[in-house]
Structure formats: structure tokens, C-alpha cells
Amino acid sequence: MNILLFGIAKDIVGESVLTIEGELQPPKTVGELKNYIVQLHPKFGELSSLAIAVNSNYANDSMKVNDGDEIAIIPPVSGG
Amino acid sequence: MNILLFGIAKDIVGESVLTIEGELQPPKTVGELKNYIVQLHPKFGELSSLAIAVNSNYANDSMKVNDGDEIAIIPPVSGG
Amino acid sequence: MKIDIQIVSKIDTTIAYEKLSHPESGGVCVFIGSVRNVTQNEKVEALDFEAYEKMAIKEMETIANDALKKWKLNKVIMHHVVGKKQIEDPVVMVGASSAHRDACFEACRYLIDTLKERVPIWKKEFFENKTVWVSSHP
Amino acid sequence: MKIDIQIVSKIDTTIAYEKLSHPESGGVCVFIGSVRNVTQNEKVEALDFEAYEKMAIKEMETIANDALKKWKLNKVIMHHVVGKKQIEDPVVMVGASSAHRDACFEACRYLIDTLKERVPIWKKEFFENKTVWVSSHP
Structure with a gap:
């Protein structure tokens, strides 16, 4: 499972993708x-908020994640 | 005394200046x-409103008008 | 200059940002009024604007200065056309810039609302078979 | 097309009116956000914007469509930059056009407020001696 990282999430992990495998x-x-x-x-626990996008939509905690999904960590947004 | 006319005021009088003399x-x-x-x-009595400008400022009814003043009839404005 | 007031024969909408941009501004709000093709269900063919220019400039300066007192603004523009205008032509452009967006939105709305109430400019609507000086009669 | 959504490396503020003008619109309201030289009393040297582009476009489309449901609008634009931006550079441009000005003002405000809440774009502030991802921490 590959997880896309943006903004501060990329800095925290030190990569632009977080790979989960062999768990x-x-x-x-x-x-x-x-x-x-x-x-x-x-x-990640210190951030103002932590959201996950599944297939480029905001996802709530109960949503299932599957191997083929495009998953991204969405740290607090600050556009505009 | 010359009075500047704009918009519908010009149409009502049929001129762009109304001259008052010999009264x-x-x-x-x-x-x-x-x-x-x-x-x-x-x-002019049929308009939604009728204002007078003296020296290019809105003037209230008690204001004096003098011969050298620039006087204008301000029919209802509709800019913008 | 904080304030830019103009009566023009043609509004240049492309300069709004250049006129309002400022190193201390995080937000710019611009309103542009334009000729629309219908009013009260009647087809409009054109508009013609006439101004008492000297007084219109003075009134717009008063409105812009009042806005500077009411809100913390870095720049204000108020441009209005005179002459005959066709559908989609811009006829008025007002705007403000400020550190935060509340001020520029509120000021921009104030500029156009107060302009329409006070500034001595008159609009004639051209319909197929008649012309009307807008707002003249109750 | 009623809606124009873009993620760009440079915002062209000169096209706002051209994009929003419409024969049935009497009013156009545009908001442009720009880089200001100070934040919370600290001197800002530049900003850098990163976007999750696919999702940012999708979110902006949702916001624009919600605005079309809430107000009677003829056109909506939402443009946002990515990349490094200097003081006074425009970074976001949103706008709407409508028959009457209430709708375009309210919609324009909704577009920028909701963009800032939801659209996955991140801003890094460059100060003299540090960089900060804006809003990351409480």
C-alpha cells in the first residue's frame, strides 16, 4: 500500500510516498x-488535524481501504 | 443664474442649461x-427625487444660492 | 496614491490587480458592473451614461475616503464610464485591497452600493422602441 | 462552460473579466489573494505552494458546483497557483458573475472561504531564518 504525502507530511516522513508492506x-x-x-x-499526532483521502476524496474513519486505492495523507490545508 | 442640467432634467427643459434672469x-x-x-x-414634480448641487456638492433646502455659484439639478442618479 | 478615481470612456478591467496590488495586502476584491441584455423582462439593446463629471469625481473621492476611514485598506479604485455601452461592456469597476479579506470584501461592497446611491451619473436604457432614464420615476 | 478551474504556475489577473463576463450578468465579483510581506509581525520573504492536484481540482469543482446551486450564477472561476511566489504575486483568483450584485458578492466570498477550508493545497512561508507549513500546528 502506497500513501501519497504532501506538505508537512512529506517532511515528517522524509519521502514523498509512504509504503506499507509486510505487515x-x-x-x-x-x-x-x-x-x-x-x-x-x-x-502526525501533533498536527492541528489529520485527514485521509481515498481516491482523491476526503474519507471518514470507517471507510475501508483497499490495495488498489489511491490513498493520501492530507495535513491541515492552507491554500489561498 | 445658470443651472446645469443632466439626464432627464435636460430632456424636461429641452436644453443643457436653464437660465433664470429678469425675475x-x-x-x-x-x-x-x-x-x-x-x-x-x-x-420635475413627477420625479422620484429632486436634488440640487451648489458648487458640486449636494445642498439642503435652506442653503443660500448666490449669483457666482455653480448650480446643477440632480435628478435621481443611476450610475453603476 | 492610495486612491485612484476615474471617469473614462472605456474601462480597462485588465489593470485592476496592478492598481490594487500592494506589498502589505493579502487580499484584493474587485466588483465590475456590466451591461446586461435584459431588465425587468425587457430586452436591453444598449446603455448610455452621462455624468456631472466634476461632482462625480468629488463624490467618489468622498466615498473612497470614507472607506479608508471605515476599513484598513491599502488601495482603493473607482472607475466609471460615460458614453454609450453595449451588452457585456464593463461600466463601473471598484475595488479595494487590504491585509485580510474581510476588509476588502466589505469595502468593495460599500464602494459600489454608495456609488449607486450618491454619485451624479445617469443611465439611459435603450429598448427596441423606447429609451428610459433609469430610476427617474417612482 | 460555466465553470473554469485551474491549477497554474502563474495567475493571470488580466483575464478575470473576460472569463466571467456574460450577456445576462450585470455584476462580476473577483477576489485575488496575494503574498503579503508580513504575517503575525514577522517579515515574510516568499511563499511556496504545493497541491495534490487531482484532488484539488475535484474539490474546487465541488465548491463551484455548490455555489451554482446556492446562487443564480452565470460563470464561476477558481484559479490557484503552485510553486514559489514572491511578495505581491497573486496566488489565488476566484470570482463569479450574476444578474444582480448580491449573488456574485456572496458567491465570491463563499468560493474563497471554502477553498481555504477544504482544497488540498499547502503553503510554506519563508522567513529570514526558518520555513513554516502554515496552519500545521495548533
């Missing part, structure tokens, strides 16, 4: 994915 | 001038 229990929902990410990189 | 009692205030104008051209 015994890979995250199956957006909520599980958020927990996984915060455990891996605690600095 | 026994020429209007001495803006209020008197308005009465004079409406008596001369009753169509």
Missing part, C-alpha cells in the same frame, strides 16, 4: 490507517 | 429654487 495486520479502514501512521511517526 | 424675486435658497423649477416645469 501482519495491515490497516483495513481509514481509522486504522491513521492510528498506524501516528504510531509510525508520532509527529 | 422680480429670483430664488435665494435651494428650497426656493426647487419650487421655482417645479412651477416652471411641472414634470
